[in-house]
Amino acid sequence: MVLNARGQVSEARSRLLATATRIFYAEGLHSVGIDRIVAEAKVTRATLYRHFPSKDDLVVAYLEGVHEMEREGIDKVVAGGLPAADGLRAIAKSIADGIGSAHFRGCAFLNAVAEYPDPAHPVHQAVLSHREWFLRTVTELLAQVGDTPAEPAGRHFVMLRDGAMAAGCLSEPAEVCDTFRQGVDGILEHRLAAAGK
Secondary structure, three states: OOEOOOOOEOHHHHHHHHHHHHHHHHHOOOOOOHHHHHHHHOOOHHHHHHHOOOHHHHHHHHHHHHHHHHHHHHHHHHHOOOOHHHHHHHHHHHHHHHHOOOOOOOOHHHHHHHHOOOOOOHHHHHHHHHHHHHHHHHHHHHOOOOOOOOHHHHHHHHHHHHHHHHHOOOOOHHHHHHHHHHHHHHHHHHHHHHOOO
């Protein structure tokens, strides 16, 4: 990362990343060329390559930015002190709100992994890292709801989320969101019932 004289992230880097994030999410990764990003960010190719040695580095930085945004939102929910079940419902609501937004184009991570299927590729690795974090986070919350092992419920939650993200681009978003949130409620009710609560 290139910093300016005051030790801050350069304005050009921020502009490049904001431009790439907007275009990559809306149009895809392979279909967007470096020339377009450079032109819309109003920087030179040399500036882009000083901050991001390759397009793959820019794609990874884009995904890391999306990850940080999602992590901040979930960390805020967890830090809010809600009971775990309510925290999971709040996370599900946040996901549903994203699906219902006007600019929704699916999951940035699922979209990226479809374009970079090689498990060894840095972009694919960035996707896996995000998914591992998300699974671990919801599983830790689910462990606080009920007494049975939380790992299967965590995987179930992630699969519901993945399905909702895909269906949100194909079907009526409101119905998809309702189905997703009902599914999350079903996971929580099952765990509470199994614990006799």
